[in-house]
Amino acid sequence: MRNLFYALICVLTISACSNSASNKTLPILGNREADTKTVDGKTVTDTIYQTIPKFNFIDQYGDSVSNKTLDGNIYVADFFFTTCPSICPVMHRNMLAVYKEFKNVGDFKIISHTIDPKHDSVAVMKKYADNLGITGKNWLFLQGQKEETYKLAKSYMVEAREGNVHDGYFILIDKQKRVRGSYLGTDPNEVTKMIADIKILQAEPDQTIVQ
Amino acid sequence: MKRQLSALILLTAFVSIISSCMNDEDIEYKRAFTAGAVVYQNHCQNCHGNTGEGLSALMPPLTDSVYLKQNKAQLACILKYGLAGKLIIVHNKPYQNQMPPSDLAPIEIAQVLTYVKNSFGNKLGGVKVEEVNKDLSICQ
Secondary structure (H helix, E strand, C coil), X not given: CHXXXXXXXXXXXXXXXXXXXXXXXXXXXXXXEEEEEEECCEEEEEEEECECCCXXXXXXXXXXXECCCXXXXXXXXXXXXXXXXXXXXXXXXXHHXXXXXXXXXXXXXXXXXXXXXXXXXXXXXXXXXXXXXXXCCCEEEEECCHHHHHHHHHHCCCCEECCCEECCEEEEECCCCEEEEEEECCCHHHHHHHHHHHHHHHCCCCCCCCC | CHHHHXXXXXXXXXXXXXXXXXXXXXXXXXXXXXXXXXXXXXXXXXXXXXXXXXXXXXXXXXXXXXXXXXXXXXXXXXXHHCECCCCEEECCEEECCCXXXXXXXXXXXXXXXXXXXXXXXXCCCCCCHHHHXXXXXXXX
Protein backbone atom coordinates (compact mmCIF):
# COMPACT_ATOMS: atom_id res chain seq x y z
CA MET A 1 0.00 0.00 0.00
CA ARG A 2 2.78 2.29 0.99
CA ASN A 3 4.71 1.47 -2.20
CA LEU A 4 1.67 2.25 -4.24
CA PHE A 5 1.42 5.61 -2.52
CA TYR A 6 5.05 6.46 -3.36
CA ALA A 7 4.57 5.36 -6.94
CA LEU A 8 1.55 7.61 -7.21
CA ILE A 9 3.53 10.58 -5.86
CA CYS A 10 6.26 9.88 -8.43
CA VAL A 11 3.85 9.73 -11.33
CA LEU A 12 2.11 12.90 -10.21
CA THR A 13 5.39 14.76 -9.87
CA ILE A 14 6.60 13.69 -13.29
CA SER A 15 3.35 14.55 -15.00
CA ALA A 16 3.26 17.94 -13.25
CA CYS A 17 6.77 18.65 -14.54
CA SER A 18 6.12 17.73 -18.13
CA ASN A 19 2.86 19.64 -18.04
CA SER A 20 4.43 22.88 -16.96
CA ALA A 21 7.16 22.53 -19.56
CA SER A 22 4.87 21.99 -22.50
CA ASN A 23 2.40 24.68 -21.47
CA LYS A 24 4.97 27.38 -20.94
CA THR A 25 3.73 30.66 -22.33
CA LEU A 26 4.74 34.25 -21.82
CA PRO A 27 2.35 36.68 -20.17
CA ILE A 28 0.82 39.50 -22.18
CA LEU A 29 1.88 42.76 -20.58
CA GLY A 30 0.44 46.25 -20.65
CA ASN A 31 -3.04 47.72 -20.33
CA ARG A 32 -6.02 45.72 -21.42
CA GLU A 33 -9.71 46.40 -21.80
CA ALA A 34 -12.80 44.31 -22.17
CA ASP A 35 -14.64 44.56 -25.45
CA THR A 36 -18.21 43.37 -25.16
CA LYS A 37 -20.16 42.75 -28.33
CA THR A 38 -23.37 41.02 -29.24
CA VAL A 39 -22.81 38.22 -31.71
CA ASP A 40 -25.80 36.17 -32.89
CA GLY A 41 -27.87 37.40 -29.99
CA LYS A 42 -25.25 36.36 -27.40
CA THR A 43 -23.04 38.66 -25.41
CA VAL A 44 -19.35 37.94 -26.09
CA THR A 45 -16.51 39.54 -24.19
CA ASP A 46 -13.07 39.82 -25.72
CA THR A 47 -9.92 41.09 -24.08
CA ILE A 48 -8.24 43.81 -26.11
CA TYR A 49 -4.54 43.96 -25.28
CA GLN A 50 -2.32 46.98 -25.59
CA THR A 51 -0.44 46.94 -28.90
CA ILE A 52 2.40 48.99 -30.39
CA PRO A 53 0.83 51.94 -32.24
CA LYS A 54 1.66 53.22 -35.74
CA PHE A 55 5.06 54.72 -36.38
CA ASN A 56 7.21 55.63 -39.35
CA PHE A 57 10.98 55.91 -39.16
CA ILE A 58 14.07 55.52 -41.35
CA ASP A 59 16.62 52.74 -40.90
CA GLN A 60 20.41 52.78 -41.30
CA TYR A 61 20.05 52.09 -45.03
CA GLY A 62 17.82 55.13 -45.50
CA ASP A 63 14.77 52.91 -46.05
CA SER A 64 11.43 53.66 -44.47
CA VAL A 65 10.35 51.34 -41.65
CA SER A 66 6.85 51.47 -40.19
CA ASN A 67 4.83 49.31 -37.85
CA LYS A 68 3.51 47.66 -41.04
CA THR A 69 7.05 46.59 -41.99
CA LEU A 70 7.13 44.59 -38.77
CA ASP A 71 3.83 42.77 -39.39
CA GLY A 72 4.26 39.07 -38.72
CA ASN A 73 7.61 39.56 -36.96
CA ILE A 74 8.69 38.84 -33.43
CA TYR A 75 10.93 41.71 -32.46
CA VAL A 76 12.96 43.25 -29.68
CA ALA A 77 13.06 47.03 -29.28
CA ASP A 78 15.38 49.31 -27.37
CA PHE A 79 16.27 53.00 -27.10
CA PHE A 80 19.82 54.34 -27.31
CA PHE A 81 22.07 56.93 -28.95
CA THR A 82 25.40 56.33 -30.66
CA THR A 83 27.47 58.70 -28.52
CA CYS A 84 26.17 57.32 -25.22
CA PRO A 85 29.16 56.28 -23.12
CA SER A 86 27.22 54.81 -20.21
CA ILE A 87 24.78 51.93 -20.63
CA CYS A 88 24.45 51.73 -24.44
CA PRO A 89 27.73 49.89 -25.11
CA VAL A 90 26.76 47.35 -22.45
CA MET A 91 23.26 46.97 -23.89
CA HIS A 92 24.50 46.48 -27.41
CA ARG A 93 27.31 44.16 -26.35
CA ASN A 94 24.55 41.99 -24.85
CA MET A 95 22.23 42.54 -27.83
CA LEU A 96 24.97 41.21 -30.13
CA ALA A 97 24.39 37.79 -28.54
CA VAL A 98 20.69 38.05 -29.48
CA TYR A 99 21.61 39.16 -33.02
CA LYS A 100 24.01 36.26 -33.47
CA GLU A 101 21.43 33.77 -32.21
CA PHE A 102 18.65 34.91 -34.57
CA LYS A 103 20.37 36.68 -37.46
CA ASN A 104 19.23 34.12 -39.99
CA VAL A 105 15.62 34.00 -38.81
CA GLY A 106 13.28 35.55 -41.35
CA ASP A 107 10.53 36.78 -39.04
CA PHE A 108 12.70 38.12 -36.25
CA LYS A 109 14.01 41.69 -35.92
CA ILE A 110 15.87 43.93 -33.50
CA ILE A 111 14.81 47.57 -33.54
CA SER A 112 17.06 50.16 -31.92
CA HIS A 113 15.58 53.65 -31.76
CA THR A 114 17.94 56.58 -31.40
CA ILE A 115 16.76 59.29 -29.05
CA ASP A 116 19.33 61.74 -30.49
CA PRO A 117 18.20 62.07 -34.13
CA LYS A 118 20.00 65.40 -34.51
CA HIS A 119 23.39 63.70 -34.22
CA ASP A 120 22.43 60.17 -35.22
CA SER A 121 21.75 60.72 -38.91
CA VAL A 122 21.26 57.81 -41.29
CA ALA A 123 24.98 57.94 -42.15
CA VAL A 124 26.01 57.92 -38.48
CA MET A 125 23.69 55.00 -37.75
CA LYS A 126 25.04 53.06 -40.75
CA LYS A 127 28.59 53.55 -39.55
CA TYR A 128 27.61 52.52 -36.03
CA ALA A 129 25.89 49.37 -37.33
CA ASP A 130 28.87 48.55 -39.58
CA ASN A 131 31.32 48.97 -36.72
CA LEU A 132 29.15 46.83 -34.49
CA GLY A 133 29.36 44.15 -37.18
CA ILE A 134 25.73 44.20 -38.30
CA THR A 135 24.84 43.21 -41.85
CA GLY A 136 21.48 42.64 -43.48
CA LYS A 137 18.11 43.73 -42.15
CA ASN A 138 17.63 41.75 -38.96
CA TRP A 139 18.90 44.57 -36.74
CA LEU A 140 17.52 47.96 -37.73
CA PHE A 141 18.71 51.26 -36.29
CA LEU A 142 15.84 53.70 -36.56
CA GLN A 143 15.95 57.45 -36.75
CA GLY A 144 12.86 59.65 -36.55
CA GLN A 145 11.18 62.65 -34.98
CA LYS A 146 12.10 63.01 -31.32
CA GLU A 147 8.52 63.47 -30.17
CA GLU A 148 7.36 60.42 -32.10
CA THR A 149 10.16 58.36 -30.56
CA TYR A 150 9.32 59.50 -27.02
CA LYS A 151 5.66 58.73 -27.62
CA LEU A 152 6.52 55.28 -28.91
CA ALA A 153 8.68 54.59 -25.84
CA LYS A 154 5.60 55.06 -23.67
CA SER A 155 3.75 52.27 -25.47
CA TYR A 156 6.80 50.05 -24.94
CA MET A 157 6.50 51.02 -21.26
CA VAL A 158 10.00 52.45 -21.13
CA GLU A 159 11.36 55.87 -20.41
CA ALA A 160 12.90 58.06 -23.11
CA ARG A 161 12.89 61.82 -22.95
CA GLU A 162 14.61 65.12 -23.63
CA GLY A 163 18.25 65.42 -22.59
CA ASN A 164 19.25 61.99 -23.90
CA VAL A 165 17.54 60.19 -21.05
CA HIS A 166 16.54 56.60 -21.69
CA ASP A 167 16.51 53.38 -19.72
CA GLY A 168 18.20 50.12 -20.54
CA TYR A 169 15.28 47.78 -21.18
CA PHE A 170 14.86 45.38 -24.09
CA ILE A 171 11.18 44.95 -24.93
CA LEU A 172 9.96 41.75 -26.54
CA ILE A 173 7.03 42.15 -28.95
CA ASP A 174 5.06 39.28 -30.44
CA LYS A 175 3.63 38.93 -33.96
CA GLN A 176 0.40 40.57 -32.80
CA LYS A 177 2.42 43.60 -31.60
CA ARG A 178 1.72 42.87 -27.93
CA VAL A 179 4.35 43.34 -25.23
CA ARG A 180 5.43 39.90 -23.99
CA GLY A 181 8.55 40.65 -21.98
CA SER A 182 10.81 43.36 -20.63
CA TYR A 183 14.44 42.65 -19.76
CA LEU A 184 17.24 44.73 -18.31
CA GLY A 185 19.58 44.97 -21.28
CA THR A 186 22.64 45.64 -19.15
CA ASP A 187 22.32 42.28 -17.36
CA PRO A 188 23.66 39.32 -19.37
CA ASN A 189 21.51 36.90 -17.33
CA GLU A 190 18.30 38.72 -18.25
CA VAL A 191 19.36 38.75 -21.89
CA THR A 192 19.95 34.99 -21.77
CA LYS A 193 16.42 34.64 -20.39
CA MET A 194 15.12 36.82 -23.23
CA ILE A 195 16.75 34.54 -25.82
CA ALA A 196 14.96 31.58 -24.21
CA ASP A 197 11.68 33.53 -24.16
CA ILE A 198 12.03 34.41 -27.86
CA LYS A 199 12.20 30.67 -28.58
CA ILE A 200 9.03 30.11 -26.54
CA LEU A 201 7.34 32.85 -28.55
CA GLN A 202 8.54 31.33 -31.84
CA ALA A 203 6.90 28.04 -30.83
CA GLU A 204 3.57 29.75 -30.19
CA PRO A 205 0.89 28.90 -32.77
CA ASP A 206 0.20 31.78 -35.16
CA GLN A 207 -2.94 33.77 -34.48
CA THR A 208 -4.79 36.17 -36.68
CA ILE A 209 -3.48 39.67 -36.34
CA VAL A 210 -6.13 41.95 -34.93
CA GLN A 211 -5.17 45.58 -35.26
CA MET B 1 53.87 15.28 19.87
CA LYS B 2 52.29 18.42 21.21
CA ARG B 3 55.61 20.14 21.04
CA GLN B 4 56.14 19.11 17.45
CA LEU B 5 52.74 20.43 16.51
CA SER B 6 53.33 23.81 18.09
CA ALA B 7 56.72 23.97 16.40
CA LEU B 8 55.03 23.30 13.09
CA ILE B 9 52.46 26.02 13.71
CA LEU B 10 55.20 28.45 14.62
CA LEU B 11 57.14 27.58 11.50
CA THR B 12 54.06 28.03 9.29
CA ALA B 13 53.33 31.39 10.87
CA PHE B 14 56.93 32.42 10.38
CA VAL B 15 56.96 31.43 6.72
CA SER B 16 53.69 33.22 6.00
CA ILE B 17 54.92 36.37 7.72
CA ILE B 18 58.11 36.32 5.67
CA SER B 19 56.27 35.72 2.41
CA SER B 20 53.65 38.38 3.10
CA CYS B 21 56.39 40.80 3.97
CA MET B 22 56.92 42.82 0.82
CA ASN B 23 58.95 45.80 -0.01
CA ASP B 24 57.33 49.21 -0.32
CA GLU B 25 57.25 49.08 -4.09
CA ASP B 26 55.26 45.84 -4.10
CA ILE B 27 52.77 47.25 -1.65
CA GLU B 28 52.41 50.42 -3.68
CA TYR B 29 51.85 48.39 -6.84
CA LYS B 30 49.22 46.16 -5.21
CA ARG B 31 47.42 49.17 -3.79
CA ALA B 32 47.38 50.94 -7.16
CA PHE B 33 46.19 47.79 -8.93
CA THR B 34 43.29 47.26 -6.51
CA ALA B 35 42.22 50.90 -6.62
CA GLY B 36 42.65 50.87 -10.40
CA ALA B 37 40.22 47.97 -10.74
CA VAL B 38 37.52 50.13 -9.12
CA VAL B 39 38.35 53.13 -11.33
CA TYR B 40 38.16 50.81 -14.34
CA GLN B 41 34.73 49.50 -13.35
CA ASN B 42 33.38 53.00 -12.87
CA HIS B 43 34.85 54.75 -15.88
CA CYS B 44 36.03 52.29 -18.54
CA GLN B 45 34.24 48.97 -18.28
CA ASN B 46 30.99 49.94 -20.04
CA CYS B 47 32.79 50.60 -23.30
CA HIS B 48 35.90 48.45 -23.06
CA GLY B 49 34.26 45.43 -21.43
CA ASN B 50 34.73 43.28 -18.32
CA THR B 51 37.82 41.65 -19.76
CA GLY B 52 39.07 44.56 -21.85
CA GLU B 53 37.63 42.90 -24.94
CA GLY B 54 36.24 46.12 -26.45
CA LEU B 55 33.10 46.07 -28.60
CA SER B 56 33.33 44.97 -32.24
CA ALA B 57 34.93 47.77 -34.28
CA LEU B 58 33.34 50.44 -32.09
CA MET B 59 35.44 50.26 -28.94
CA PRO B 60 39.06 49.13 -29.12
CA PRO B 61 40.17 46.26 -26.87
CA LEU B 62 42.79 46.86 -24.19
CA THR B 63 44.54 43.58 -24.79
CA ASP B 64 47.20 44.84 -27.20
CA SER B 65 50.40 45.05 -25.15
CA VAL B 66 52.32 46.33 -28.18
CA TYR B 67 49.96 49.30 -28.56
CA LEU B 68 50.17 50.05 -24.83
CA LYS B 69 53.96 49.91 -24.95
CA GLN B 70 54.38 51.99 -28.09
CA ASN B 71 51.98 54.70 -26.89
CA LYS B 72 53.13 54.66 -23.30
CA ALA B 73 53.59 58.42 -22.98
CA GLN B 74 50.21 59.21 -24.58
CA LEU B 75 48.03 56.98 -22.42
CA ALA B 76 47.57 59.47 -19.58
CA CYS B 77 46.67 62.21 -22.09
CA ILE B 78 44.14 59.96 -23.84
CA LEU B 79 42.50 59.15 -20.49
CA LYS B 80 42.32 62.77 -19.40
CA TYR B 81 41.39 64.53 -22.65
CA GLY B 82 39.72 61.71 -24.57
CA LEU B 83 40.08 61.01 -28.27
CA ALA B 84 38.08 62.58 -31.06
CA GLY B 85 38.32 61.64 -34.70
CA LYS B 86 41.80 60.18 -34.32
CA LEU B 87 42.45 56.90 -36.05
CA ILE B 88 44.21 54.36 -33.89
CA ILE B 89 45.38 50.88 -34.81
CA VAL B 90 44.89 48.19 -32.16
CA HIS B 91 45.66 44.55 -32.93
CA ASN B 92 46.12 45.65 -36.56
CA LYS B 93 42.54 46.90 -36.72
CA PRO B 94 41.46 50.53 -37.19
CA TYR B 95 39.31 52.31 -34.59
CA GLN B 96 38.02 55.83 -34.94
CA ASN B 97 35.31 56.30 -32.39
CA GLN B 98 35.07 59.15 -29.96
CA MET B 99 36.31 58.64 -26.42
CA PRO B 100 34.99 61.20 -23.96
CA PRO B 101 37.46 63.05 -21.72
CA SER B 102 37.48 61.82 -18.13
CA ASP B 103 37.66 63.93 -15.03
CA LEU B 104 40.11 61.55 -13.39
CA ALA B 105 42.81 62.90 -11.09
CA PRO B 106 46.44 62.04 -11.91
CA ILE B 107 46.51 59.52 -9.05
CA GLU B 108 43.42 57.76 -10.45
CA ILE B 109 44.98 57.74 -13.93
CA ALA B 110 48.09 56.10 -12.46
CA GLN B 111 45.90 53.54 -10.69
CA VAL B 112 43.77 52.63 -13.69
CA LEU B 113 46.82 52.44 -15.97
CA THR B 114 48.47 50.12 -13.46
CA TYR B 115 45.35 47.97 -13.54
CA VAL B 116 44.96 47.90 -17.34
CA LYS B 117 48.66 47.36 -18.00
CA ASN B 118 48.64 44.30 -15.76
CA SER B 119 45.28 42.78 -16.64
CA PHE B 120 43.70 41.27 -19.76
CA GLY B 121 46.92 39.44 -20.59
CA ASN B 122 49.17 42.50 -20.24
CA LYS B 123 52.21 42.44 -17.98
CA LEU B 124 53.76 45.86 -18.26
CA GLY B 125 54.40 46.83 -14.64
CA GLY B 126 53.07 49.64 -12.47
CA VAL B 127 52.57 53.30 -13.34
CA LYS B 128 53.50 55.98 -10.84
CA VAL B 129 51.70 59.26 -10.37
CA GLU B 130 54.97 61.12 -11.08
CA GLU B 131 55.09 59.57 -14.55
CA VAL B 132 51.45 60.52 -15.16
CA ASN B 133 52.12 64.12 -14.14
CA LYS B 134 55.14 64.25 -16.43
CA ASP B 135 53.18 62.81 -19.38
CA LEU B 136 50.25 65.16 -18.74
CA SER B 137 52.52 68.20 -18.72
CA ILE B 138 53.45 67.67 -22.35
CA CYS B 139 50.27 66.47 -23.97
CA GLN B 140 48.67 69.73 -24.92
